[in-house]
Amino acid sequence: MFNIRSSRTAVAAVALTAAAALALTGCASGSGDAASTYDPDEKVTLSLAFWGNDVRAELYNEAIAAFNEEYPNITVNSTFLTFPEFWEKRQTEAAGGNLPDVMQFDYSYLRQYSQNNLLLDLDPYLGNVIETDPLPANVLGIGVVDGVTTGIATSTNAWGLFTNPVLLETAGVSEWEGGSWEDYTDWMGEITAGSGGAFWGGADYSGRIQNFELQLRSEGSELFSEEGEPGFDEARLTEFWESGAPIRDGIGIPQQRVEEVLPKGGFDSALTASELTWDNFGAGYIAGLGEGYTELGLIAPPVTKEGAKDLYLKPSMLHTISANTDHPEAAATLVNFLVNSPESGAIFGTNRGLPASETALEGADLDPLSQQVRDYEASISDRLGDAPPVPIVGYGTLEEKFRQLGTELAFGTVSVDDAVKQFFAEMDVILNQ
Incomplete structure (x- = not known):
């Protein structure tokens, strides 16, 4: 953020x-x-x-x-x-x-x-x-x-799921029709299997703090309250990071491949067929993908709890x-x-x-891509809730720490338990400075 x-x-x-x-x-x-x-x-x-x-x-x-x-x-x-x-x-x-x-x-x-x-x-x-x-x-x-x-x-x-129609067609997999986080993982696995090793279904979603926030909001909580209190404990973060294990074990793009294409990402390098991110990233993705790309899919993220107001503007x-x-x-x-x-x-x-x-x-x-974003935000109106409290001072440092630990998890250089301990230690410093 x-x-x-x-x-x-x-x-x-x-x-x-x-x-x-x-x-x-x-x-x-x-x-x-x-x-x-x-x-x-x-x-x-x-x-x-x-x-x-x-x-x-x-x-x-x-x-x-x-x-x-x-x-x-x-x-x-x-x-x-x-x-x-x-x-x-x-x-x-x-x-x-x-x-x-x-x-x-x-x-x-x-x-x-x-x-x-x-x-x-x-x-x-x-x-x-x-x-x-x-x-x-x-x-x-x-x-x-x-x-x-x-x-x-x-x-x-708003947070959304971009998909690459060219890669989906190549892999012989239909557009994702929605469902749980487990359903999304399975769908990514189908793409990875169908690509013949040329690309992957996506990346480890547990490396992004926004996906954790989405799940917490579905449960009636937030990352941080208006008073700056965390809305999760070590057990809940452990559960979230462990949920990404199947993706890190072969379904998702290997972290080494991600590093090789920096500063671009896996999605705009046509190495992954999906990406969870903010819906205004589409123009940058199309520019990065280059010739042959004029449109992308943009659909709602996975559902943690049906009927929850987990998304926000x-x-x-x-x-x-x-x-x-x-x-x-x-x-x-x-x-x-x-x-x-x-x-x-x-x-x-x-x-x-x-x-x-x-x-x-x-x-x-509005150009076609902007109209797509407008249509997307209209399509998720039933999932849009109030925005969370304005980010705490120091949130950017915590977001970066979360990303870094997600990268280490993907490389296998840190265990989930150690990553959780490191994040809570960083959070303690930020919240009490």
Whole structure:
């Protein structure tokens, strides 16, 4: 979901300046006072920061121009950086109390910045300045930390199962029709057997923490509660990692083959016929597979418990407002335009992911792959539940540890029992730092 490894020092700096951040929010608490005194004719200048490249920058320029047609009194000065540089700069600004007015935001940092009181409480602006009708309740809930809305999702994605129709045909195996995790393992085995050794049915699903999360949600739990308490014990993690043993024993792609094709993966190297991941990865997979691939299968993941609300919509990104902005309502007006307006949907399309707002989605011209994602998310509506609590600070480190241990399990260099002990030791450090 996210990764904080490259910014540990900067994260610590933000934590040390929490007291300063508290002072900042006293100046812009989001109480609604600013909204009641806002003059729509007043000349206002806002700063807007986002990560991306020249293509995205041009799209933002177009969106700002469209925004100014409706709000000519609000000048928007935008800046952009690559993803790592973006967060390095935000950490420095947070320590100095001068974050941009409006920020494109990553889910991974939402709790950290919210709990350090660096982000504006948006609740007073919801339903008036920021339209909420186009945003489903489960999407609005994504940006809530400790009962306060601090971010609005621009776009969403969901966990899904990609399949390779070319490899399925070669192996003589039909598309997976759904079922349990055991059914999925058996189906992968049929593909591996039918390939004649040329490719495999998939990879060990127990190496991804998201698949563990899916099973926990089916059981009425979460990876971590709002208070940061784990929703599983050592026995449950042991059970999960042991469930991947048949895949590691010949059904799934050998880890050595995975290593040989890095930085690509087994799926976009046409070495595996299925991949469990976020549904917005399709374009990258098709690009990686190259000539001969114009479409992929996209279906729901295995079922742990029938009727469970195990899936959820995750934000590809959000928009937030600095707690120390001098113009909270003008900033909220800009956020509303970037998230909800048909003009924004038409300009960005799926550059930021599938638009979360119905009105923005109506304005977007979806390519076939984006339409497939939209149809997929509609197809899993009966499995979509509320999003889990915003990730704990340090979740990225735990996700990476989980992945590393999954790799070691695949290589056979660590036992399940030792892997569980190592993960709980890492988790103890993260939760008590």
